[in-house]
Amino acid sequence: MTDDELRIKSIHYRKNLLKYIKKANAGHTGGSLSCVDILNVLYNRILNVSPETFADPGRDRYVQSKGHSVEALYVVLADKGFFPESELETLCRYRSDYVGHPTRKVNGVEQNTGALGHGLAFGVGVALSAKKDDADYKVYTLLGDGELAEGSNWESLLAAAHYGLDNLTAIIDRNNLQITGRTEDVCNIEPLAEKCKAFGWCVEIVDGHDIAAMTDVLRAIPFEAGTPNMVIANTTKGKGISFMENDCTWHHRVPDDEQYRQAQRELDALLEGIES
């Protein structure tokens, strides 16, 4: 698929995740919009995993540590054929398997997440297992920037470097916002790249909405033999919807009917822009 085809996919993912958030009347709108381009590149270009190979011990693993952005994950998994998209009609409904955070009840989900600061340690374990078995699969985990205040992440950063896990990649969805406000105002994580380098990781910084740039970076893994890979993906919370962008109130807010129509119109306009 071409870069433009993936850009079109990203817009459809956005349209869909808004559709199901609206339908469920629940969801983490801002963060799903900020990370969906990262998921797009991972699932359509990088990860060696499919519904047919999901039980294969040699598959690549994706673990979404920022579990709250589950709607982005669900629409991408549906698009990849892990389950029929129509099942998302039940998102967050009574007795649905499609819970508001990822669970292994859903085909394609590797690990139950939602409490923050858990995905990276799990990824370290999987990557370590691959090393022990001399297997060549890779492990990717997506973390939020606000999530980095959880101390468990820093335990995992130490361990991954200690074991030289160059098959492990942590991608930070650096949208600069968390539920309360700016990450830098809540609990400063900068200088993030320098911190991660000091912890023994190889760090690349990329525009988390630039399909081509992310593809180049993720295809260059491992950045350095024997060193775990950190990708700081600079993103915009609420990306693609003018009135949601950079507004932390959209962390888990559902658009009203008019807002929903306007959001879809804006996305349709973006779609026309690419297609023409």
Add this chain to the structure above:
Amino acid sequence: MRFEAGSELGKANLEVFSETLLSLARQDRNVLAVTSDSRGSGKLVPFAAGVPDQIVEVGIAEQNLVGISAGLASTGKIVYAVSPASFLTARALEQIKNDVCYSDQPVKLIGISAGVSYGALGSTHHSTHDLAALRAVNNIVIIVPADNFETAEAVKAAATMPHPVYIRFGKRPMYHLHGPDTEFEVGKSIIIREGTDVTFVATGETVYHALMASKAIEQKGLTCRVISMHTVKPLDAEAVLRAARDSRALITVEEHSVSGGLGEACAAVLAQAGLSLPFRIVGLPDEYTITGSQVEILNHYGISAQGLAETAGALLNS
């Protein structure tokens, strides 16, 4: 020579755990021990020397210990996560709840130096909450072995269990409680001594004290049933109900807080079955334990042959 429970001193359950795990690891290279700077306190130095590729050290980082163990287990490794019970089940409770239990990754959590094993090191090091905390977490089996046999069997059984399990024990040498014909089954308690006046439902290292108490009581012409309730969850409710029907009084014993542990589990079974009999929960009260060795602390709170015999006497006379 005929076997008599409680007459011959064995090894520390900790040591038996370590030997059993090494033996399992030698048979299957997928068996891993994950430690948080706990290989010494876990008696895993011989393990590390014997199968160096099968020990994973994560440093003093219990949250990471459990999270990494979940990741390893997700790939088919048979993972024993070994750390002092106190830190494992408090510091890493969220990892146990989510990464292991909710995600159903079959990690074998091993809580070493459990209860008040650390004695005078104080309440930071005691695990008097672990059974209560984990009983309220879905999808985990809780085993508290009483002697070397139960420990070896539990550690072996854990290897093939498809879901999470927590096993906790102490570090002092334990008396043998089971003869050569005893069968161990997870979830099924073992009667060590038969009697009808009082039943002790005990777990872990306190089973020995219950047995010694029963011998003292029997000198007064009364008889006691002593049950080793090695599996605290799922509880062998049938054995508790049978004991309540067969006995005049029932006493539970545990090296754990009286809140939320074995005793309250048994009380719930009895009350919901509509059974009422003289009943006591013996354990650690709702206070920070007094300073002392493990034995001194247990004695202080009546978890001893003498203390339990006195409790039984008072209960029968009440």
